[in-house]
Amino acid sequence: MNPSALVPGGLLAMGLFTEPVSVAHYLVVGAILFTAGVACMAVKRNALGVLMGIELVLNGANVNFVAFASPYLQADGGRGLGLDGQAIALFVILLAAAEAAVALAITLNFYNNHATVDVDRADDLKG
Amino acid sequence: MAEFLINTVGLSAWLAWTVTAVVAAVLVLNVIAGGALVFIWAERKIAGRIQDRLGPTRTGGRFGWLQSLADGIKLLAKEDLMPEGADGMLFRLAPYVSFCASFCAFIALPFAFDFIGCRLNVGVFFVVAVLGLEVFGVILAGYASASKWSLFGAMREAAQVVSYEVPLGMCVVVPVMLAGSMDMVTIAEKQAGWFTNWYLFHDPFTFVIFWVYVTCAVASVNRAPFDLAEAESELVAGFHTEYSGLRWSYFFMAEYGSMFLVSAMAAVLFMGGWNGPIPLATLLGLSEGTGDTANYFVRLLGMFNLLGKATLGVLVMMWVRWTLPRLRIDQVMTTCLKYCTPIAAAMFAGAMLWQLFLPGGLAPGLDRPAGEIREGWLEGPGGRAATAPAAEQKKVAQVNR
Amino acid sequence: MIAAAFDTGLVAAALPLAAINWHSTFFLLFAVLACVCAIAVVTADNVVRMALYLVLSLGATAGLFFLAGAEFVGAMQLMIYVGGTLVLLVFGVMLTAQAPFVSIKTAPGDRALAGIVGASLLAVLLLSAFSVEEWRKPAAGVVGDPTATPIGMALLGVRVDEPPAGSPAGVRSGYLLPFEIVSVHLLVVLVAAAYLARAKRRKTPRAIEVAASAEPPASVAEHAAIGREPAGRGGSVLVGGPR
Numbered sequence: 224m225n226p227s228a229l230v231p232g233g234l235l236a237m238g239l240f241t242e243p244v245s246v247a248h249y250l251v252v253g254a255i256l257f258t259a260g261v262a263c264m265a266v267k268r269n270a271l272g273v274l275m276g277i278e279l280v281l282n283g284a285n286v287n288f289v290a291f292a293s294p295y296l297q298a299d300g301g302r303g304l305g306l307d308g309q310a311i312a313l314f315v316i317l318l319a320a321a322e323a324a325v326a327l328a329i330t331l332n333f334y335n336n337h338a339t340v341d342v343d344r345a346d347d348l349k350g
Numbered sequence: 351m352a353e354f355l356i357n358t359v360g361l362s363a364w365l366a367w368t369v370t371a372v373v374a375a376v377l378v379l380n381v382i383a384g385g386a387l388v389f390i391w392a393e394r395k396i397a398g399r400i401q402d403r404l405g406p407t408r409t410g411g412r413f414g415w416l417q418s419l420a421d422g423i424k425l426l427a428k429e430d431l432m433p434e435g436a437d438g439m440l441f442r443l444a445p446y447v448s449f450c451a452s453f454c455a456f457i458a459l460p461f462a463f464d465f466i467g468c469r470l471n472v473g474v475f476f477v478v479a480v481l482g483l484e485v486f487g488v489i490l491a492g493y494a495s496a497s498k499w500s501l502f503g504a505m506r507e508a509a510q511v512v513s514y515e516v517p518l519g520m521c522v523v524v525p526v527m528l529a530g531s532m533d534m535v536t537i538a539e540k541q542a543g544w545f546t547n548w549y550l551f552h553d554p555f556t557f558v559i560f561w562v563y564v565t566c567a568v569a570s571v572n573r574a575p576f577d578l579a580e581a582e583s584e585l586v587a588g589f590h591t592e593y594s595g596l597r598w599s600y601f602f603m604a605e606y607g608s609m610f611l612v613s614a615m616a617a618v619l620f621m622g623g624w625n626g627p628i629p630l631a632t633l634l635g636l637s638e639g640t641g642d643t644a645n646y647f648v649r650l651l652g653m654f655n656l657l658g659k660a661t662l663g664v665l666v667m668m669w670v671r672w673t674l675p676r677l678r679i680d681q682v683m684t685t686c687l688k689y690c691t692p693i694a695a696a697m698f699a700g701a702m703l704w705q706l707f708l709p710g711g712l713a714p715g716l717d718r719p720a721g722e723i724r725e726g727w728l729e730g731p732g733g734r735a736a737t738a739p740a741a742e743q744k745k746v747a748q749v750n751r
Numbered sequence: 752m753i754a755a756a757f758d759t760g761l762v763a764a765a766l767p768l769a770a771i772n773w774h775s776t777f778f779l780l781f782a783v784l785a786c787v788c789a790i791a792v793v794t795a796d797n798v799v800r801m802a803l804y805l806v807l808s809l810g811a812t813a814g815l816f817f818l819a820g821a822e823f824v825g826a827m828q829l830m831i832y833v834g835g836t837l838v839l840l841v842f843g844v845m846l847t848a849q850a851p852f853v854s855i856k857t858a859p860g861d862r863a864l865a866g867i868v869g870a871s872l873l874a875v876l877l878l879s880a881f882s883v884e885e886w887r888k889p890a891a892g893v894v895g896d897p898t899a900t901p902i903g904m905a906l907l908g909v910r911v912d913e914p915p916a917g918s919p920a921g922v923r924s925g926y927l928l929p930f931e932i933v934s935v936h937l938l939v940v941l942v943a944a945a946y947l948a949r950a951k952r953r954k955t956p957r958a959i960e961v962a963a964s965a966e967p968p969a970s971v972a973e974h975a976a977i978g979r980e981p982a983g984r985g986g987s988v989l990v991g992g993p994r
Contacts, residue, residue, distance in 0.1 A: 243889035244778045252782045254876035259789035262869040266857050275805050282812050293819035294895045306912045310926050312824045317933050321940040323836045327843045328947035334847040364771040471897035475826040482834030512838050
């Protein structure tokens, strides 16, 4: 195996292991989580799948907030959010939990009335 | 230890931290595994004695010392079965999820002043949070076993664990409030000295809270009399019915690990942690020291102290298991929601008022100034300047305007 | 001696750069786990597996929070999100189960459309993530403050933390009002969810009981349904009364 051909990719990978991470790295993770959540909400027919998508979306946003709030990720002490970012993330977690509880109660009621959790069957008000 | 490796042995920083982490992990793993071995033997002996029989007496001499070893060998040699309709990946994953949750909580548990995996600022919170993750292994095991009884047992156990987290959280907040920090090292340090400094004897509300904590902890680890979900006469074996051999032993180690953990937490939060009933080290004139001149003997003594208290807690749990009859699931839920939660809330309010008016505890003359609470973040005579480590001295000028 | 040999010889041959930054390595581990599990949530069909992947993803996110120095938020994530919300979700999965766990699939056209929209959204987000130069400069050798007590104090309205270096000076508000609002909000949600999900006495049998009467009960929900109505399917008419 010719090592020189792998050097650029190897150096990039090595960089990820050896260089300190910055806010951009966290933003990438947040973006992927957010997009996965949106795709989950769009694709899933199971109501609980949609709920899981909502949780992913909120988590992606939280990752962004915490990244901006972190003193470890920004050079020169940064112009970051500091404690405010962590407080925002805290409130997002609390509200997401509350919203998940209500959504599950609604889903349970829907299941009791229609014997299914398929959201495509929720068309009583259609037309 | 990492500093020792960097400075004395001359390893590079990243390697030193790796070695330290691996050593710490191996030590904790041995505590869990070795502890499980000892507790299995202890459980069988105690069960035997309470039931007026002898327990194991043949393997390894008169007291059956090697019974646990024999059990271990038997478990390793068993056939690895999986039920036919079982979800393969989830079935295999479930024991590890449970064990990982139990093991991870030991990261934040202090065994002595500097013998801790990671000194987290939110240590207590982290341990309680991670203990709540064990329920996922249970649910996965119950679902993946493709058996109705496993699923029922798993759901009941999950409901029980999750319900008891509420009063457990309230019980745990009281020592945090008394110490002013969620850092378990700080909480234990504040109880240094004679046993009268223990938070157990701080005020009557904390005393009651301790017993509520014991109840909630026993329920949280699904231990009798709250072991409806895994009792033989109820649901075969609940969520781990279909597990045998090494997979079952993972659940087993997770359960005994959790038992040890909640006992150790009770010791740290209420009974002084590694500070004994008698301050032996101070009486002998030794001090703990810091950094390179750390007095390892004192710390070792403290560690054995904590291990002894935790083992005492586990033995009491075993004693209770073989003495009290089992509760029904509705009685379990009633105890949680109608008894433990209101009592914990009322005692929390009481402890809070006591802390406001009598911060010194039962003996108002004790020297416990109110300013030391909240880690000295507020300006004041006992403020940040007095307690700040070197890295944060620069903030003193701004805080003390 | 041994250390030097280990350090320079073997290790340097394996890695072109001699030092592993453990912070970055663990970040990579948690980030890959979170992203892979998030994508697995989208692609999995079995709803219980989706729940498992979501648990792993959120747990890895909590690890990311710890690495960023937000220890309190990380512990909150573990306790509330993973230990609370997801357990609730799994309970919901079990209660709405149909025998066997039916996989409800979407049409391929819908999936393709969602894929295109998702990919474009991801492209936009990644572009914005890499476009601001300031966000790509990592910090070096920072010692952060522990954040649990400042957060607690802030929730009571007192800001004791030091503002970040470049932020504008001025009075910073505490979080007392949002704290109280969220507390009342949680109480309202608790009551509402308990009310919405209560077991009702019914004049006519529920849809799932009608479905259950057609086939032998084989799932948790049907067992639970039959168990929950003590009078049984036929008796609910006798019980009568307003719901």
